[in-house]
Amino acid sequence: MKIPNLIGYHTSSEGTITFQTVNPITDQFHPELFVEATQAEVDRSATLAKGAYRTFSRTSPMERAQFLRAIITELELNKSLLTVTYSRESGLKEQRAEVEFTRTIFQLTSFADLLSQENLEIKHIDLADPNRTPTPKPQLIKYKLGIGPIVIFGASNFPFAYSTVGGDTAAALAAGCPVIVKSHPFHAHTSFLVAKLVVKVAEEHKLPEGVFSHLNATGYEVGQRLVQHPFVQGVGFTGSIKGGLAIQQLAQQRAVPIPVFAEMGSLNPVVILPSALKKESDNIATKLALSITQSSGQFCTKPGALFLVQAVETTHFLETFKTIFEQQASYSMVHPTIARIYTQRAKQVIDQTNVHLFAQGTVTKTCNLGIPQLSITDGHTFDTNKLLQEEVFGPHALLVICKDQLELEQILENIDGQLTFSLFHNEENIEAQNLFFLAQEKAGRVILNGVPTGVEVSPAMQHGGPFPSSSDSRFTAVGTDSIQRFLRGVTVQK
Amino acid sequence: MKIPNLIGYHTSSEGTITFQTVNPITDQFHPELFVEATQAEVDRSATLAKGAYRTFSRTSPMERAQFLRAIITELELNKSLLTVTYSRESGLKEQRAEVEFTRTIFQLTSFADLLSQENLEIKHIDLADPNRTPTPKPQLIKYKLGIGPIVIFGASNFPFAYSTVGGDTAAALAAGCPVIVKSHPFHAHTSFLVAKLVVKVAEEHKLPEGVFSHLNATGYEVGQRLVQHPFVQGVGFTGSIKGGLAIQQLAQQRAVPIPVFAEMGSLNPVVILPSALKKESDNIATKLALSITQSSGQFCTKPGALFLVQAVETTHFLETFKTIFEQQASYSMVHPTIARIYTQRAKQVIDQTNVHLFAQGTVTKTCNLGIPQLSITDGHTFDTNKLLQEEVFGPHALLVICKDQLELEQILENIDGQLTFSLFHNEENIEAQNLFFLAQEKAGRVILNGVPTGVEVSPAMQHGGPFPSSSDSRFTAVGTDSIQRFLRGVTVQK
Numbered sequence: 001m002k003i004p005n006l007i008g009y010h011t012s013s014e015g016t017i018t019f020q021t022v023n024p025i026t027d028q029f030h031p032e033l034f035v036e037a038t039q040a041e042v043d044r045s046a047t048l049a050k051g052a053y054r055t056f057s058r059t060s061p062m063e064r065a066q067f068l069r070a071i072i073t074e075l076e077l078n079k080s081l082l083t084v085t086y087s088r089e090s091g092l093k094e095q096r097a098e099v100e101f102t103r104t105i106f107q108l109t110s111f112a113d114l115l116s117q118e119n120l121e122i123k124h125i126d127l128a129d130p131n132r133t134p135t136p137k138p139q140l141i142k143y144k145l146g147i148g149p150i151v152i153f154g155a156s157n158f159p160f161a162y163s164t165v166g167g168d169t170a171a172a173l174a175a176g177c178p179v180i181v182k183s184h185p186f187h188a189h190t191s192f193l194v195a196k197l198v199v200k201v202a203e204e205h206k207l208p209e210g211v212f213s214h215l216n217a218t219g220y221e222v223g224q225r226l227v228q229h230p231f232v233q234g235v236g237f238t239g240s241i242k243g244g245l246a247i248q249q250l251a252q253q254r255a256v257p258i259p260v261f262a263e264m265g266s267l268n269p270v271v272i273l274p275s276a277l278k279k280e281s282d283n284i285a286t287k288l289a290l291s292i293t294q295s296s297g298q299f300c301t302k303p304g305a306l307f308l309v310q311a312v313e314t315t316h317f318l319e320t321f322k323t324i325f326e327q328q329a330s331y332s333m334v335h336p337t338i339a340r341i342y343t344q345r346a347k348q349v350i351d352q353t354n355v356h357l358f359a360q361g362t363v364t365k366t367c368n369l370g371i372p373q374l375s376i377t378d379g380h381t382f383d384t385n386k387l388l389q390e391e392v393f394g395p396h397a398l399l400v401i402c403k404d405q406l407e408l409e410q411i412l413e414n415i416d417g418q419l420t421f422s423l424f425h426n427e428e429n430i431e432a433q434n435l436f437f438l439a440q441e442k443a444g445r446v447i448l449n450g451v452p453t454g455v456e457v458s459p460a461m462q463h464g465g466p467f468p469s470s471s472d473s474r475f476t477a478v479g480t481d482s483i484q485r486f487l488r489g490v491t492v493q494k
Numbered sequence: 495m496k497i498p499n500l501i502g503y504h505t506s507s508e509g510t511i512t513f514q515t516v517n518p519i520t521d522q523f524h525p526e527l528f529v530e531a532t533q534a535e536v537d538r539s540a541t542l543a544k545g546a547y548r549t550f551s552r553t554s555p556m557e558r559a560q561f562l563r564a565i566i567t568e569l570e571l572n573k574s575l576l577t578v579t580y581s582r583e584s585g586l587k588e589q590r591a592e593v594e595f596t597r598t599i600f601q602l603t604s605f606a607d608l609l610s611q612e613n614l615e616i617k618h619i620d621l622a623d624p625n626r627t628p629t630p631k632p633q634l635i636k637y638k639l640g641i642g643p644i645v646i647f648g649a650s651n652f653p654f655a656y657s658t659v660g661g662d663t664a665a666a667l668a669a670g671c672p673v674i675v676k677s678h679p680f681h682a683h684t685s686f687l688v689a690k691l692v693v694k695v696a697e698e699h700k701l702p703e704g705v706f707s708h709l710n711a712t713g714y715e716v717g718q719r720l721v722q723h724p725f726v727q728g729v730g731f732t733g734s735i736k737g738g739l740a741i742q743q744l745a746q747q748r749a750v751p752i753p754v755f756a757e758m759g760s761l762n763p764v765v766i767l768p769s770a771l772k773k774e775s776d777n778i779a780t781k782l783a784l785s786i787t788q789s790s791g792q793f794c795t796k797p798g799a800l801f802l803v804q805a806v807e808t809t810h811f812l813e814t815f816k817t818i819f820e821q822q823a824s825y826s827m828v829h830p831t832i833a834r835i836y837t838q839r840a841k842q843v844i845d846q847t848n849v850h851l852f853a854q855g856t857v858t859k860t861c862n863l864g865i866p867q868l869s870i871t872d873g874h875t876f877d878t879n880k881l882l883q884e885e886v887f888g889p890h891a892l893l894v895i896c897k898d899q900l901e902l903e904q905i906l907e908n909i910d911g912q913l914t915f916s917l918f919h920n921e922e923n924i925e926a927q928n929l930f931f932l933a934q935e936k937a938g939r940v941i942l943n944g945v946p947t948g949v950e951v952s953p954a955m956q957h958g959g960p961f962p963s964s965s966d967s968r969f970t971a972v973g974t975d976s977i978q979r980f981l982r983g984v985t986v987q988k
Contacts, residue, residue, distance in 0.1 A: 124954035
């Protein structure tokens with residue numbers, strides 16, 4: 001069965017390149033043939049999006065809220081088919097499918113609520129003063145307007161919540177921006193099924209054709225053409241540093257550069273002070289082992305490096321942590337390619353001078369396993385080997401044992417920008433200490449006595465830290481604040 | 495007399511390159527020799543700024559408000575010296591000096607008020623819910639943090655309000671970001687005198703050394719080195735498209751790219767519909783003539799192209815407009831270079847095929863005159879000659895006479911992004927018409943029945959439109975919202 005592109009309200013499969021998805025648990029290919037979008041199809045989706053923009057950007061927030069709520073209804077009606085396809089294509093279990101589906105609905109609901117409650121259209125009104133000297137003061141009304149058609153790249157690790165109608169798409173549609181989704185080839189069927197629902201709802205709501213399009217792609221060309229298309233006005237991306245930087249560069253090289261919000265890789269450092277270990281060493285060990293290994297560590301917020309200082313408490317913690325970690329099971333990763341790269345990268349880390357394998361999870365017999373691994377090194381080695389500071393996407397973390405807190409802080413001064421920075425402590429007033437300042441300067445989110453995985457969807461969430469963890473730390477990719485990525489101010493002066 | 499750089503709390507003049515400023519009214523050089531900053535001095539200012547950041551970013555909003563208010567006090571105490579130097583270096587008259595000085599004070603006051611009234615530190619609090627299933631909900635507190643040391647480029651045309659401690663610097667300091675000013679060489683003495691006051695206040699307030707530095711530069715190198723310096727985290731720039739793009743490219747090529755807010759050139763189209771001319775033709779002519787010629791048209795919001803449609807009212811308007819425009823006097827521009835480029839560019843426009851000189855202001859005998867000029871062309875010529883769509887910085891505007899409103903709208907669909915878009919009309923419900931949608935899509939500010947010059951400082955102001963009028967239309971350069979350029983969110987999760 002051929003799976004077409006969805007361009008406006010029409011299916012289209014003009015191309016000759018096709019690809020299939022694979023069940024990573026069995027290595028079996030699925031029968032559907034996805035037809036990769038051609039240059040002409042990219043162009044048509046962008047032209048339709050540009051045409052839809054003037055009408056869609058002028059819909060009332062309430063109309064857009066109704067659109068989002070109708071999408072929710074359709075998703076819920078089709079939940080069973082969607083979650084089965086999701087698990088079949090990603091290897092992620094039913095429970096995870098459930099959590100992610102719920103999250104996707106919650107995200108859409110949050111934006112619908114935002115649009116229903118808050119008047120985004122009129123933000124500031126500054127009244128006229130005809131008697132002001134030396135010149136009369138005009139009336140100023142400032143409101144927010146969607147910036148134009150947005151391209152969203154589906155993320156491999158979140159087939160629902162950061163793909164087709166996930167956080168980025170919901171934010172862009174809420175802002176009044178038409179969306180073109182470049183579907184992720186690892187879960188192209190899940191994406192297509194979701195996209196069909198969105199298109200159906202858009203048509204039922206009599207929204208202009210082109211408000212949503214969905215393109216299949218397995219190579220780089222479709223994404224490149226979309227980012228370079230003159231009618232595209234912004235990009236949302238979740239993925240690797242390499243991918244995000246390539247998109248950012250393309251966007252900057254355009255005759256008219258456009259904003260890209262790329263949520264990229266992160267090491268997500270976790271500092272575990274002896275004071276915390278005195279209090280609840282075993283609990284921390286359990287929390288961290290789960291945070292590193294759940295869903296095979298395929299989260300952008302997975303802890304990648306754990307920093308400890310030499311102390312009796314640390315020695316005891318490491319023993320417990322090793323035992324608990326070795327009980328963690330291996331699962332299939334979302335795709336053979338992801339599993340292969342994970343295995344290579346984890347090995348590369350462990351092969352570095354002064355780095356050793358510390359603990360390993362249990363191995364099962366399914367395909368494309370991400371075997372949980374903990375490696376260990378000293379502070380100086382970590383500080384002087386940049387390769388150890390790069391994300392390993394999957395269930396691996398590096399233990400970094402520092403001589404003392406001074407060395408620990410010196411090392412952390414040198415690390416790159418991060419999505420998160422966690423701090424297990426039992427100190428008085430940690431927020432007045434240097435380590436806390438360091439954490440807030442390095443990361444978008446600082447977690448005190450908790451793990452970084454499990455990103456709450458909230459207006460109080462900041463998901464996006466200093467470069468290279470995101471391309472612009474002034475915006476967030478999670479929570480309703482993420483709508484600001486796709487809005488600009490317009491002042492009307494009378 | 496040698497004028498040093500101000501690096502932290504110390505003067506420094508290690509370089510061998512010096513330059514002078516000139517009085518553009520007399521073409522006389524001033525005696526002061528400004529010592530251009532060396533690479534070592536750039537490096538020292540950036541190192542001090544980085545060192546100051548951790549302390550300064552943690553000061554309370556109230557402390558920063560006090561800092562800004564103390565700067566205001568010093569500016570006012572030294573007003574007479576400052577305005578005399580301002581006029582001597584820019585040729586701008588006493589009345590303009592007065593207006594701009596008042597604006598500068600108002601900008602600083604606005605930010606001080608913002609910091610005093612609003613709690614920028616705690617923006618969103620999302621309370622914990624330990625009973626939530628399946629996982630307990632943590633507490634989230636999101637606040638804003640300055641992004642780091644900022645480089646501000648002084649603008650040639652606003653020696654007070656968009657230079658040393660103008661809008662950009664006030665916004666960055668309010669955000670808790672240390673500032674390094676690359677002083678504009680055309681008014682280097684005015685800038686130095688203002689900078690000395692800021693440094694004095696910072697020292698008196700016991701702020702960390704490096705919270706403010708001021709570097710002299712006549713060439714490109716100092717600016718380049720600052721933008722490329724690894725300790726610099728953001729840039730504010732007001733000037734030409736060419737200058738802004740060069741800075742933007744440098745910032746993107748860094749190992750760690752940084753945000754640049756560049757407010758660049760703009761044509762500021764003005765549409766004058768026959769319905770408006772029926773009502774108040776002479777009034778519009780007077781307003782526009784002043785808007786084009788005041789301060790020799792040296793405003794980024796000066797109307798550069800006026801669009802009319804063939805009609806009896808238009809013919810009558812043009813006659814009046816010609817008469818009024820020919821009464822406008824010529825004044826010295828802020829610098830011989832600015833005057834030379836203006837004269838060349840205005841001539842270049844008038845020399846294009848199908849463009850003619852329509853009216854010219856009166857000529858006086860001072861140096862470096864910007865002679866007010868109106869040129870005229872037809873819609874097709876404007877639409878097909880890109881050169882006519884580029885800003886001419888100075889008292890020139892191009893009249894574009896379109897066949898009808900349809901041609902007018904078609905032409906305006908093709909223009910680049912603009913800071914402003916003005917619309918003189920006498921229509922019912924203009925805000926539901928295509929012309930209005932077009933205006934809001936092209937520009938950051940839409941002015942109904944008014945001229946674009948005179949940018950109000952207000953939280954309801956949007957100064958920054960789609961590219962190339964600014965580098966990022968999601969931010970504004972004027973009004974307290976402009977602080978968002980220099981802040982990022984941090985969430986603390988407990």
